[in-house]
Amino acid sequence: MFHSKSAKLAVINQDQAELSDCQALAKELAIPLYLSTDKNNNEDFFLSYQDGCLKLLDKHSLIKNALMVNIEPRSGEQHSYPAPRKNNLAKALGRKTKTVIDATTGWGQDALFIFRMGYQIQCFERSPIMAVLLKDAFLRLSHLKWVQELALNLPQLTHGNAIELLTQLKIAPDCIYLDPMFPPKRKKSALAKKPMQVLHKLLGQDDDKEQLFITAMTATAKRVVVKSPDYAEPLGGKPNESFKGKLLRYDVYFKH
Ligand SMILES: C[S@@+](CC[C@H](N)C(=O)[O-])C[C@H]1O[C@@H](n2cnc3c(N)ncnc32)[C@H](O)[C@@H]1O
Secondary structure (H helix, E strand, O other): OOOOEEEEEEEOOOOOOHHHHHHHHHHHHHOOEEOOOOOOOOEEEEEEOOOOOEEEEEEOOEEEEEEOOOOOOOOOOOOOOOOOOOHHHHHHOOOOOEEEOOOOOOOOOHHHHHHHOOOOOEEEOOOOOHHHHHHHHHHHHHHHHHHHOOOOOOOEEEEEHHHHHHHHOOOOOOOEOOOOOOOOOOOOOHOOHHHHHHHHHHEEEEEOOOHHHHHHHHHHOEEEEEEEOOOOOOOOOOOOEEEEEEEEEEEEEOOO
């Protein structure tokens, strides 16, 4: 069942999508299904299959600016596998790290980058809507030629609250990666990109991030990495290491 703190959602069967896929999705999330757009619908967001992807649309831009989980390499990223590990994220994950859990997968951009750098990655996401968008993306990923040719282990997605899932692990990962939602900075120039703005509108703040951090420190084998905006206080107090970029940093906490 879909619960949102502030936004309402429906499935919309716009063009060529299979009706049965839309019906199954609406049933899974327990939300209405519409067969066409109608100005009287009072939902804020719609899920829709378009061009072979599941997309999230907001009511102000029903066709334009649809959002989906992008499985392509980031701009400037080398198109080879594994992608080089010279960036701040890789430094924070640690040279000896092989296995990573992304406990706050969201739009999957960090998780997919971690995957392309050659780590084994497991993904947790508690929002049912983000979970269905990620599921669709990981299915598309499994169809990519290079992924099939290299017979790669795909990111494994579990829908649920990481605070619970992390206490049930059979094998501790080398690293647990956290990127919870921080309150946005007021200044207009610092507005987050559209996908993150939508996530804020859909899900609100992650008010239990301190609890998530404590649970992650217990569950990890070696380290926890927290991605933070530059203006935010470190989530777990003074980190052991910190890798700073222009607008964000990766705080690293070692398990003792
Ligand atoms: C800022 S977004 C993460 C963005 C992500 N790193 C990316 O690259 O797209 C935070 C996400 O973490 C999820 N989240 C927060 N706390 C969680 C928890 N305790 N368990 C599972 N998911 C959680 C939220 O639902 C949200 O989708």
